[in-house]
Amino acid sequence: MNAADQRPSPDMRVRLGTLELRNPVMTASGTFGSGREFSDFVDLERLGAVVTKGVSMEPWPGNDSPRIAETASGMLNSIGLQNPGVERFVERDLAWLRTLDVPVVVNVSGHSTGEYARVIERIEQAGGADAYEVNISCPNVDAGGMVFGTACGPASEVTRSCRAATQRPLIVKLSPNVTDVVEIAKAVASEGADAVALINTLLGMAIDAESRRPKLARVVGGLSGPAIKPIALRMVWQVAAALDIPVVGMGGITTAEDAVEFMLAGASGVAIGTANFVDPTTTLRVIDGLTTWCRERDVARVADLIGALET
Amino acid sequence: MNAADQRPSPDMRVRLGTLELRNPVMTASGTFGSGREFSDFVDLERLGAVVTKGVSMEPWPGNDSPRIAETASGMLNSIGLQNPGVERFVERDLAWLRTLDVPVVVNVSGHSTGEYARVIERIEQAGGADAYEVNISCPNVDAGGMVFGTACGPASEVTRSCRAATQRPLIVKLSPNVTDVVEIAKAVASEGADAVALINTLLGMAIDAESRRPKLARVVGGLSGPAIKPIALRMVWQVAAALDIPVVGMGGITTAEDAVEFMLAGASGVAIGTANFVDPTTTLRVIDGLTTWCRERDVARVADLIGALET
Amino acid sequence: MTGEAHTHPRSHPPVLESTPVVVNDRVAEGIGLLVLDAPLVATHVQPGQFVHLRVAEGTDFILRRPFSVHRVVGGRIEILYQVLGRGTRQMSELEQGDVIDVVGPLGNGWTLPDDASHALLVAGGLGAAPLGMWAERLAERGVAVSVAQGAPYSERLVARELFERVARRVEIATDDGSAGERGFVTGPAERLIRSGEVEVVFACGPERMQQAVANLAAAAGIPCQVSLERLMACGIGACLSCVVSTTEGLKRACVDGPVFDASTIKWESSEVPPKH
Amino acid sequence: MTGEAHTHPRSHPPVLESTPVVVNDRVAEGIGLLVLDAPLVATHVQPGQFVHLRVAEGTDFILRRPFSVHRVVGGRIEILYQVLGRGTRQMSELEQGDVIDVVGPLGNGWTLPDDASHALLVAGGLGAAPLGMWAERLAERGVAVSVAQGAPYSERLVARELFERVARRVEIATDDGSAGERGFVTGPAERLIRSGEVEVVFACGPERMQQAVANLAAAAGIPCQVSLERLMACGIGACLSCVVSTTEGLKRACVDGPVFDASTIKWESSEVPPKH
């Protein structure tokens, strides 16, 4: 393996439409705050992109506590998109992120079709983000969220109105809680989404047998972590095979090898979510591991892995 | 805890429609063979019911190997309903099971609506089973299987034709790979299903990064085991809340506490699947554990747990 | 004295440290003492801060577990833990020489109001853990320390020796009367607060107990700080799993707490669900 | 002689046994020898049968892992294992006194055709594992044993001493020529088969090697048994994850095998995917 270190560094760049990333490794929305929270552990400028926590027009209080529960190889969360609203986000978080040399993808939430677009417009007024990720798949809010992501009609509508609000790359984040994810992906692609991100969390539930109560105050929440990786990989593979636009893959990635698997399945970028909680340096570990992985196998461009699964 | 042992034994019986079980613990189809394979480890007459491997009219060869892959807290399988056909099943397996004092639930597969009903008719001619479980949710076969279970129309149709073929309890086994499991459950209930069983496996995929190949010859397979428990619990809870007919819950159950959680969520019976592979005596451990659990907490009837979740 | 308890000097940023296990002893039924060789955390940790432990390295997914730093001795940190579930069971199996990784120091610790010369520490059960270092520190600073400590039974009075060593007075209550008076720690706490001697209260334990103590302090017109437990995923302010309802809105226990000015807490908010 | 290799006396039904680890040693780079105190399995296991090991007890889900019984010594069973992935890595961390649970004996082992007096054992890599006991048993029965053994390099010739002790002749091939001839085990195997001396062949190793050996035996007109590896979930015939295509249809490696009459195998069927 020492010999490997002498070999040339692989080209780690990938593209999501017009957005070029220095490497494929992004953060998964909601698991990395606005990036600043992780800056004691991670040099943010090494990341492919920072994807922010979801932001809505007005402040959202989120759901009652308890909001998380550990499950076998995963966790449930019912945070419920708690955020201080776009004004505060622009002033405090976006302004800070803009001082860094890293692409910023703002994850956008809304109670209504119109709200998504208004959030984007507000950010555009403030100078814009490098890309927007439209979350039509949060299982943790009653109005909004997943309801937009589980049927083609609403998914198209949200995409159309966001598309009208910005020229910048628009990534639509899909829900896995559907019969046919390809159908939804096609619907948003045909409305001008530049890329799709998947998967968001799977709707799940945990019960404390002793107290006979749900472990989450909201009863149900979103399942994430290694447990869902097989489902995420399958959906990435299905969508990447059916669509021409790039796919950002996520769901349980904790190692460079996981990232390779998602890229082989067709992902152009990958995002690290729940694994950040177990090891706050996971993003860097995956970037370094991916680079080494390519170098040791004479993969000249990491992009050569995209969709290279041999079936 | 010694005091607990002095307390009266709880009544462990539960009902699935007209089918009475001596306890709620069943086997999950496809993980327990025809029961005989486990008879070196399990006294089958102690089980709530034996649910057989899926049987179709003609022999099915199943899918190519490799057929399984281990994943985080779970496994994928793409067995593909390999079975020797109903004739051989009746002669060899059913005849043997009938010599035992345990309810036998025959899991039924088909390539077409008509095939399901014909399998049931053939078994009825041979004296019948104690109940039928209609598998409209296998993700591992191209024709048949999941395609019947992911839309209301085909699900209703299969149920209707099976209902016409037998007076005995009819359990319809639902797919979790749907946007709205309640809708499908309602559709099959309205066609006369006596109970629903859920969940079957979630469609997933695993990749070997090194060889760039899928780990399963069929590429995709069904995810089972503890990883899926939160999704299974959520679906059981949703369906039990929406329907009047009993629910058989399964997905990752390995302990008596897991079984309690499913019952609290609304399951009248529970099935043990993948856990049988890790410990062939899991079914007995769960029965004994459930009995102790009830006794120690002065739960007089295990049936009192059904749907007793406090939300 | 009120807003002030919230202005914390920016404490040292947390680090990720690989720490060898020096000692892992059972100190009472279901309670362990874990001593880690953690020079970086040990140098910077303030009383009331916590660490986020990866209790098992390796293949299987397990969230970190948050634990208060009970004491610092040289480059070592001591953690008192109660065995409850999967994570603490794995902790109890750690052996000398095993290496686990620690994120810390995290959160805001206790702060002493400028003019306070006599502090009451109220410790319910494992609530004694985050008060150990604090009792020592207060005593070093010449602040008089009174302690009200409660536990189910005598053997479970963790850190009792420490308190008896540094405190002017330790009053004990146990559920079964096997040490001190029979009853809850709120009994002695109430007497000590009512005595008029103490000028500030620091409480940790079950949330209902903390609330009762906060009410007693409020009634007596003295400031009170509490240390709240919430389920925590990240431990560093990013995931919003650990929120606490306060008069100033939702706060994160991991970075805005775990120590809060009790007068700001909206107690109706739900704590960690009780353990069986 | 053909159908006969398939008529096995009903072997002892498998049991579930809790077995303490007696020895767990590294015998070569990435290869371990695990000795378990398993009196029940040890009493009943036949050469070529296997056990299904729960390599890690406890909270986390892991399927059992199948391993041949290499030898039986008293009430102990010996397992030779190669460290490849998660399960075997966990095995390599087992320590004396740890207790793991074993299901076994499982499957059908080797059978000696009635009239055979000279057997050739062909062992590729860890394929030596299921042949250890068999070599001993054949020698005890007065059958002449020849062995063709191959491995990547000398150190990896596991069980070489055993073979040299009981066999009339051991011919070796290594990939790097560090022992015996340079090349594959099929070299010596071919010579021994062509010599006309051996009357039956027993082969275990990579599936391609087994196939090549089977072809050589078929060409020479002598019977050959092979031991096939398949991914196994249940190990007891229930799940159908381990199927092998044969002229008699799909067979389960766990109960109808792992030892098969080579002439019945349809070799185009896919084996366990190669390991990195």
Ligand SMILES: Cc1cc2nc3c(=O)[nH]c(=O)nc-3n(C[C@H](O)[C@H](O)[C@H](O)COP(=O)(O)OP(=O)(O)OC[C@H]3O[C@@H](n4cnc5c(N)ncnc54)[C@H](O)[C@@H]3O)c2cc1C
């Ligand atoms: C800031 C802080 C400091 C703490 N200090 C101590 C201490 O010094 N000594 C001590 O014994 N305990 C302390 N706790 C509680 C301790 O974190 C839990 O008891 C422990 O995480 C339980 O883990 P488990 O795996 O045994 O339980 P499980 O029930 O298996 O854990 C499941 C999940 O719930 C979480 N959890 C369970 N109970 C609690 C709880 N009471 N508080 C927070 N999370 C919980 C776990 O972290 C995990 O994510 C502290 C908690 C916090 C938030």
Ligand SMILES: Cc1cc2nc3c(=O)[nH]c(=O)nc-3n(C[C@H](O)[C@H](O)[C@H](O)COP(=O)(O)OP(=O)(O)OC[C@H]3O[C@@H](n4cnc5c(N)ncnc54)[C@H](O)[C@@H]3O)c2cc1C
């Ligand atoms: C009947 C039989 C006897 C065997 N005897 C031996 C032996 O004596 N010594 C030895 O070193 N190995 C033997 N093997 C192979 C051994 O079972 C695998 O090497 C081992 O399971 C790998 O586990 P892992 O967790 O390290 O690999 P992982 O790749 O992490 O395992 C993932 C999954 O694949 C399965 N798997 C991986 N490789 C194989 C394989 N080659 N065969 C079957 N399943 C596999 C595992 O059991 C597990 O379910 C035998 C296999 C069979 C079927």
Ligand SMILES: Cc1cc2nc3c(=O)[nH]c(=O)nc-3n(C[C@H](O)[C@H](O)[C@H](O)COP(=O)(O)O)c2cc1C
């Ligand atoms: C605590 C938590 C909060 C999340 N918040 C958001 C969010 O605000 N917006 C969003 O699009 N996804 C959110 N997600 C989903 C993740 O971005 C990601 O899609 C999912 O967790 C799967 O990836 P993982 O398994 O790597 O965590 C959240 C996930 C977690 C665990």
Ligand SMILES: Cc1cc2nc3c(=O)[nH]c(=O)nc-3n(C[C@H](O)[C@H](O)[C@H](O)COP(=O)(O)O)c2cc1C
């Ligand atoms: C190897 C395997 C084979 C299966 N075969 C069938 C089948 O034939 N018919 C069926 O309805 N379900 C089948 N299932 C699904 C299980 O019955 C069960 O619904 C699912 O595995 C979830 O439960 P578990 O997590 O406890 O395994 C199979 C599952 C596995 C793992």
Ligand code: FES
């Ligand atoms: S634990 Fe993540 S914000 Fe507090």
Ligand code: FES
């Ligand atoms: S491993 Fe289950 S049938 Fe062979």
